[in-house]
Amino acid sequence: MNIDKLKEKDKQYIANTYNRFDLSISKGAGSKVFDGEKKYIDFGSGIAVSTFGLCDREWVEAITKQANTLSHTSNLYYTNPSVDLAEKLCKKASMQKVFFSNSGAEANETAIKCARKYSYDKYGDDRYEIITLKNSFHGRTMATLSATGQDSMHKYFNPFLDGFKYADANDIESIKKVASDKTCAIMFELVQGEGGVNVLDPKFVAEVCAFAKANDILTIVDEVQTGNGRCGSYFAYMQYGIKPDIVTTAKGLGGGLPIGAVLMNEKTENVFDFGSHGSTFGANPICCAGAISVVDRLDEKFLKTVTDRSNYIVQKLKNIEKIKSVSGLGLMLGLEIDVNAKQVAIECMEKGLLVLTAKNKVRLLPALNISYQEIDKGIEILAEVLK
């Protein structure tokens, strides 16, 4: 179908929730995507999802083999891929137990339920508030939208879920001001992705964790975007030297298939009991097999190459005068510019490079194994657009 026809049918049959770029993608291979014959370098990896690029051979083999063996069972029965993946994640993160969901928002929903039940079991009914940060993003469901600390997200769908308090990032006094004897958890991203690639200050994070610990308030780290090697360590929290009570992840975990995970520590591992939570698709064997092929490759040696690539990119970006600053961690980078970021993304696309935006920053989330040649070519295009 040519793009005009495709656009017309998309408009006719698909809900109008996405303001898409004027591009149809028919094929992908590694860090390249194709629109028919036309080729693009991919600096977005499907919003940090395709960890090893598109249609990565090892990943395709893993999911194909699993699809030919056992495609789905529901959670009424035991399966190997789910247990294998859970064990690997727990060992990587030094956590105790995993709950599998199908997306980031669902993982955060689970974390919110876990925190509330932890507090309910221990303190009773009235201790349910969760503090989140302004400018955060935690998802699109009613609870995770409510958790998201952006006023622009809190319209149309009233009433939102009660029990969220918003504090300023990098300001411990702001946290203490909204905390009370009703507070059961503090939830945050270490690098705010959708909020503009803002890296949290390590001192603030340490203060938050100390304050939480002293008051038996749980810490929930949302690693939906930052996790699975994206920031140069398996999870970003590892670079902060903290031990969260709950970690959520999704995006890059599945390498291109939908899966989310909630990791729980000694404090939270037994909060859920039979019937208190569940998911029909959760721990789908094909998604788990894909995730295993991703997780297995994210060892220390590989993670070092993520940081190497990041340093290389940041160094090269310094030569582009119009980029005023670069924020981020690992291969999650935000470029501060004076011109309209969306317009820059459109012009990059026209020249053969896909980039993302976050607020008015250009956001780069390339596959973790993108080649240096592709990096060079992509930055060349970006430099041309920002000339």
Ligand SMILES: *Cc1c(COP(=O)(O)O)cnc(C)c1O
């Ligand atoms: C993308 C994202 C989510 C939502 O994930 P979905 O899979 O779209 O539901 C939640 N939190 C963060 C930090 C994200 O980046």
